Amino acid sequence: METTTAAHYPVNGRVRPWSIGSELLGHYDVEQQPANGTPSSTPDQQANPVGPVKDEEDLQAHPGLLRTSTTFYDRLITDWWWWELFSWLVSFLCVSAIVGVLLLYSGKKQPDFIIPGITINAFISVFAAVAKAALILPVSEAIGQLKWIWFQNDANLWDIDLFDGASRGPWGSMMLLLKSKCRHIVSLGAAITILALAFEPFFQQIVVYPERSVPVDQGTVSTAVTLDRQxxxxxxxxxxxxxxxxxxxxATRSAPSLCQTANCTWPFYSTLGLCHKCQDVSYLLEHTSCKEEVLPWAQVQTEVRRPCGYTLNNTFAVGRTAQGLETDRRQVVSLSTFIVGNDATPGPNISVWNTTVFHNMSLPIADFYVAYTPGGPSEVLKNATPVLQECVINWCSKVMQSAHFGGLLHDEVVETFPLDPGSQPGFIYDIYGHSPLSFSGPDNRTVAIGNGTTNALRAMIVEDIPQVLSQLTDFAFVEYTSWNFHQVAPYDIKPFLNNLTTYVSDTFRSVTNATEMVKGTAWAPEQFVSIRWEWIALPVLLLFSSLLLVLVTIFKSRRGGTAAWKSSVLATLLHGLTDDVRDKFDPRLSPSEIEVISRRLRVKLKTDGGNTNISLA
Incomplete structure (x- = not known):
């Protein structure tokens, strides 16, 4: 078998084997090419190491140069930056499409699909992915172009690999960012490549779907407007x-209501009801020592012997008394009541008292004094100071705010207004009842009180007010089953009466033929589109930073006369290392050894005879 030995030719004083790559890189003259056809190219097809053919003189001086014509599209895409700018425009349009959809649906009910089969999140995901891909292309090309500008000054040979790595992904960009120390425009490109990892996740964080209540129906609640004696x-x-x-x-009682969604609200409305007011008049009490005397006792037509305690208008109120004829047995009185009225007050055993502070009270129902010792019978034995209050229960109009949630109706009294009969023509008033009255409430709702209604209600309240609460000292004191507020801190009658007036007022709202229905709004939950615009800051920043990077790169390239090679590998082949650089490396070195040497070797782009190569600095 016949063997063929590759041809070797002297180049710059050295003997190198011939190859197509060496020929294309200009390592041999045309005359030195072998005549036996070992090279695969003809003299007319040899590459020009100098650069593009400028005129006919170049063609005549170098008859072996390749020449061709390019289309407008080739020049548009390769020789300039229109392709990168178009890619950036695609990214901008995708981001704009996302923003447009978010603006369109912001604050609206969450749609099932914005187009058939595509949800908002799917739309954002697809367009964000396209926007990111289109964004990275001009950034990568700008980093590749800045590599040639970088080597116009002397730099480490290893920087070529750093720039190529940065144009390919975030890890290489991180290494280049550490190398440049944020002092070169290429640092912006590296930072964009790294931060682009969060491009799509940030878009996914923009839209959320919280829940809100929307009106879907009506709810109703009853309000008392008319009451008669029955x-x-x-x-x-x-x-x-x-x-x-x-x-x-x-006691708790809810007014009748209807709410099909279990979540209803009503505007302010008025209802006819009861109110109360108390005022301290303890200064009316007088102390009495345990002397041999007989005093009348509160409302009951009886007398007490040897009273020790306090009296009201010379009537025993609270303290200790002798029990019957047995003077050694004692009775402890911790609470007494005195009903305010006149001679027409019904009941043979009820005394009559006059009001002290409520002379001008509008439409009173029941007025009474309450004398009690805070803490109950045990405190009476300690001679604790008692309290005397005059309280009145009267007609009023209550302004209500109602809401239905959790399966229950919740009422709140916002304000109360007294019903003033002063403007009623022909008004006839006595302490027990009132003539028929009609009033216009705060919401212009008319309420009416029938003749004899006040008297009937007063009789039921007075009937249940205890005359006295007392216990014998022979037995252990116990807590009363009613009116025990004076035994339980804070010893205040007002919450007790508030419970009474509230419960009775709510009962009025349940009485047949005494109510009207107030319409409200029934609410139902709905998920809606909420946009958190702060999350779009990073994608928008990356988008316009990439445009700035490309524009600055174009400006620096044109100012320095650098061709738009960008990330093309052809530039490295055609303008690669000169012999003085290659001679620094032993062909037998491992890749890791070559990397270490290249980190220390300083090189620079130099032009010699029209041919630009990377040479030793």
Whole structure:
């Protein structure tokens, strides 16, 4: 078998084997090419190491140079930056499309699909991915172009690899960023490549779907507007009064309402109801020592012997008394009541008292004094100072704010207004009842109180007010089943009466033929599109930073006369290392050894005879 030995030719004083790459890089003259056809190219097809053919003189001087014509499209894409700018425009349009969709649906109900089969999140995901891909292309090309500008000054040979790595991904960009120390425009490109990792996740964080309540229907709640004697004296009202005044339970009752969604609200509305007011008049109490005397006792037509405690208008109120004829047995009185009225007050055993502070009260129902010792019977034995309050229960109009949630109706009294009969023509008033009255409430709702209604309601309340609360010292003191507020801190009657007036007022709203229905709004949950615009800051910053990077790169390239090679590998082949650089490397070195040497070797782009190569600095 015949063997063929590759031809070797002297180049710059050295003998090198011939190859196509060596020929293209200009290592041999045309005359030195072998005549036996070993090279695969003809003299007319040899590459020009100098650069593009400028005129006919170059063609005549170098008859072996390749020449061709290029299309407008080739020049547009390769020789300039229109392709990169178009790619940036695609990224900009994708981001604009996302922003447009978000603006369109912001604050609206979450749609199932914005186009058939495509949700908002899917739309954002696809367009964000396209925007990122289109964004990275001009950034990568700008980094590649800045590599040639970088080597116009002397730099480490290893920087070529750093720039190529940065144009390919985030890790290489991180290495280049550390190398440049943020003091070169290429640092911007490296930073964009790294931060682009968060481009799509940030877009996904922009839109959220919180829940809100939207009106879907109507709800209704009853309000009391008319009461007559029969309604006020009905069993339901009687039970309400008895529940509060004669038991130890805190009564609660909701007005009738209808809410199909279990979440309803109503505007402010007024309802006819009861109010109360108390004022301290303890200064009316007088102390009495345990002397041999007989005093009348509160409302009961009886007398007490040897009283020790306090009196009101010479009537025993609270303290200790002798029990019957047995003077050694003592009775402890911790609470007494005195009903305000006149000679027409019904009941043979009820005394009559005058008001002290509520002379001008509008439409009173029941007015009474309450004398009690805070802490109950045990504190009476300690001679604790008692309290005397005058309290009144009266008609009023209550402004309500109602809401239905959690399966229950929740009422709040926003404000109360007294019903003033002063403007009623022909008004006839006595302490027990009132003539028929009609009032316009704060919401222009008319309420009416029938003749005899006040008297009927007053009779039921007075009936349940205890005359006295007392216990014998022979037995251990116990807590009363009703009116025990004076035994339990803070020893205040006002919450007790508030419970009474609230419960009875709510009962009025349940009485047949006494109410009207107030319309409200029924709400249902709905998920809506909420845009967190702060999350778009990073994608927009990267988008316009990439445009700035490309524009600065174009400007620096044109100012320095650098061809738009960008990331093309052809530039490295055609303008590669000169012999003086290659001679520094032993062909037998490993890749790691070559990398270490290249980190120390300083090189620079130099032009010699029209041929630009990377030479030793």
């Amino acid at each position: 309604m006020a004296g009905s069993n339901s009202v009687k039970v309400a009064i008895d529940t509060v005044l004669m038991t130890n339970d805190i």
